[in-house]
Amino acid sequence: MNFNGKVVVVTGAASGIGRAAALTFADLGADVVVLDVDAKGKEVVGDIQKKGGTAIFSRTDISRNGAVRQAVDKINQQLGGVDVLINNAATVREGNVLDVTVDEWNQVLNINLTGAYLCSKYCVPYMESRGGGAIVNVASVQGLATEQDNAAYSASKGGLIALTKSMALDLAPQNIKVNCVCPGAIETEKVKQALSESSEPNIVRQEWSDLHALRRMGTPQEVANVIVFLASGLSSFMTGTPVLVDGGMLASFGTAGKPV
DSSP states (O other), X not given: OOOTTOEXXXXXXXXXXXXHHHHHHHHTTOEXXXXXXXXTHHHHHHHHXXXXXEEEEEEXXXXXXXXXXXXXXXXXXXXXXXXXEEEOOOOOOOBOTTTSOHHHHHHHHIIIIIHHHHHHHHHHHHHHHTTOEEEEEEOOGGGTSOOTTBHHHHHHHHHHHHHHHHHHHHHGGGTEEEEEEEEOSBOOHHHHHHHHTSSSHHHHHHHHHTTSTXXXXXXXXXXXXXHHHHHSGGGTTOOSOEEEESTTGGGSSSOTTSOO
């Protein structure tokens, strides 16, 4: 795969899956935009530049319409357009519909779903001007099958899967393919922190691992590899497709990793 001459925008790229994707695209020759509210995005840009790659940091709140529009316009001015957009930024607030506050609900939906809409809305015209492109949304297994006390996050990721299909139909005439990945439990920095805060981290780690047929959690790089594939020409006949990257989590009736 080769992304030489391509401009790739990755949201939520300061850490986790987004960081892994940004670094991988850069290794494959892309000019990368690290877009995040977290100032640690500058460190990702620095890592790319140390290896001779081209990258810029855009500190942007993707839940705000004006901020996204301004950021994308500036990206166009600096790099000459957009070819690939990875809608990865996300947040989570636990709780059912009785527990989650209205503010928490709005925050999750605004970042996870509206943020993807806004970034797509303002990047697509620049993709069109360059003859097409690719959008990869980072959804979740939680958008297909969920658990208790995860109402807002599950709703946002289910919405993102539906948005992926809608955008794929609408943007196909513009030569823009739109797909999404649905990761299982991935050992990101946030997951590691949650484990460290548990009273029995080793037991919790094993429980989370056993949810998958492969008996382990995934790595950010494993998800990034699929994201890059979906953004590349190797997936040229794929659009509107949710791709599971879940270690077999949803392949069973709840028995993955358990003896039957």
